[in-house]
Amino acid sequence: MKMGLLAWLASPCCGEPMRYARLDRMPDPKADIEDGALACGSCRCEYPILAGVPRLLPPGEADRRVAATSRSFTWEWTRYPGTPAEDERIFLEECQLEPSDFKDKKVLDAGCGMGRYSLAAASLGAEVTAVDLSESWAALVPVARETPSLHVVQGDLLHPPFQAAAFDLVYSHGVMHHTRDTRQAFLAVAKLVKPEGLLSVWLYGKAGRFADFATNPLRPDRVWVGRHRRLAWFVVGARHIVSDILRVFTTRLPLSLTYLLCYPLALLGALPLVKYLTFSVHPRFRVRLVENFDWLSPPFQYHHTKEELAAWCEAAGFDVVRFLPHGLVPKPGVLARKRRR
Ligand SMILES: C[S@@+](CC[C@H](N)C(=O)[O-])C[C@H]1O[C@@H](n2cnc3c(N)ncnc32)[C@H](O)[C@@H]1O
Ligand SMILES: [Zn+2]
Numbered sequence: 242m243k244m245g246l247l248a249w250l251a252s253p254c255c256g257e258p259m260r261y262a263r264l265d266r267m268p269d270p271k272a273d274i275e276d277g278a279l280a281c282g283s284c285r286c287e288y289p290i291l292a293g294v295p296r297l298l299p300p301g302e303a304d305r306r307v308a309a310t311s312r313s314f315t316w317e318w319t320r321y322p323g324t325p326a327e328d329e330r331i332f333l334e335e336c337q338l339e340p341s342d343f344k345d346k347k348v349l350d351a352g353c354g355m356g357r358y359s360l361a362a363a364s365l366g367a368e369v370t371a372v373d374l375s376e377s378w379a380a381l382v383p384v385a386r387e388t389p390s391l392h393v394v395q396g397d398l399l400h401p402p403f404q405a406a407a408f409d410l411v412y413s414h415g416v417m418h419h420t421r422d423t424r425q426a427f428l429a430v431a432k433l434v435k436p437e438g439l440l441s442v443w444l445y446g447k448a449g450r451f452a453d454f455a456t457n458p459l460r461p462d463r464v465w466v467g468r469h470r471r472l473a474w475f476v477v478g479a480r481h482i483v484s485d486i487l488r489v490f491t492t493r494l495p496l497s498l499t500y501l502l503c504y505p506l507a508l509l510g511a512l513p514l515v516k517y518l519t520f521s522v523h524p525r526f527r528v529r530l531v532e533n534f535d536w537l538s539p540p541f542q543y544h545h546t547k548e549e550l551a552a553w554c555e556a557a558g559f560d561v562v563r564f565l566p567h568g569l570v571p572k573p574g575v576l577a578r579k580r581r582r
C-alpha cells in the first residue's frame with residue numbers, strides 16, 4: 242500500500258478518516274507498506290494491511306452469502322485466463338467514455354475482479370484504485386507494487402472505505418447486482434464521485450415490463466431484436482426463469498462441483514445455435530468455462546431495468562448522460578454526471 246492512498250481512505254465502520262496504527266513514526270511518504278495496520282480516526286476499529294493490501298472490510302462476522310460471494314469470485318478470477326487484447330476495447334465501449342477522459346483523473350474501479358479494467362484505465366493515464374470484496378485482485382498486487390498510479394484495496398461497496406467525493410470518475414461494471422442490495426450499493430458508490438464527476442455502471446438486465454423493454458437502446462447490429470421486440474421480450478423472460486431454477490442448485494454446491502458442471506456447458510458453447518442455451522459464447526474454451534461459472538455460482542444475482550438505474554441516478558443527484566446500447570438480453574448501463582452542489 243502506498244502512503245498517498247491514506248488521504249482518500251475512510252473507515253468502513255463509521256466513515257471517518259484513517260490513520261496508521263501501531264507505528265512509532267510515520268513511514269516515508271514514498272514507502273510501500275507491506276504489512277501493518279490502519280485505525281479508524283474515531284472509534285477503536287483496526288484494519289490490517291496484509292501482503293501490501295489494506296483489508297478494509299466492515300467489522301464483524303460476514304453474512305454467510307457475502308462470504309460465499311467472496312469465495313466464489315476469488316475462485317473465478319484466479320482461474321480466468323485473461324484476454325488483454327480485448328479488454329481495453331470492451332472497457333471503453335462499456336464505460337461509454339473516450340481514452341482522453343482518463344488522463345490525470347482519479348479513478349475508482351468499484352468491484353475490480355482480477356483488475357483487467359483497472360489496468361486499462363491506468364494505461365490511459367488515470368490514477369486508479371481497484372477495490373473488491375474478494376481476493377480476486379491477487380495477480381494485480383505485484384503489478385501495483387511496480388506502478389505508482391495503481392492501488393489495490395479490499396473493501397465492500399455497501400460500506401466503501403473511501404472518503405466522499407474522492408474520485409473524478411467511478412466505474413462499476415457487472416458488480417452491484419452481486420451485492421446484497423443493488424440500490425444501496427449504487428447510492429453508496431455514487432457518494433464517492435466529486436461534483437461534476439462521472440459514474441459509469443452496468444448491471445444484469447431483465448425483461449421487465451414490455452413497454453420499458455421496447456425502448457431499450459440497442460446496438461446498431463441487433464436488427465433482429467429491434468424488429469421482433471415482443472418475441473425477444475419473451476425469450477429474455479424465459480431464459481431468466483430457466484437460469485433462476487438452475488441457480489437454486491448451483492449456488493449451493495461446493496465451488497469445485499459447480500466448476501465441473503461448467504465443463505459440459507463450455508463444450509456446448511462451441512456449437513452453433515446450441516451455444517445460446519449456455520451462459521457464454523466466447524470463442525475461447527477457458528473463458529467460456531469461467532463465464533458459465535460466473536453466472537451459476539455467486540449467491541446474489543439480481544436483475545434490473547434502465548428505469549431503475551435512472552431513478553437511482555436521480556436519487557443520488559446525477560444527470561444521465563446516456564444509456565448503454567446492448568443486444569438481445571438487456572444490459573442496463575448508464576454514464577451519469579454528478580450535479581454541482
Ligand atoms: C462479475 S465480477 C466483475 C469484475 C470486474 N468489474 C470486471 O468486469 O472484470 C463481479 C465482482 O464484484 C465483486 N463484488 C461482489 N460483491 C461485492 C461487494 N459487496 N463489494 C465489492 N465487490 C464486490 C466480486 O468479488 C467480483 O470480483
Ligand atoms: Zn470507526
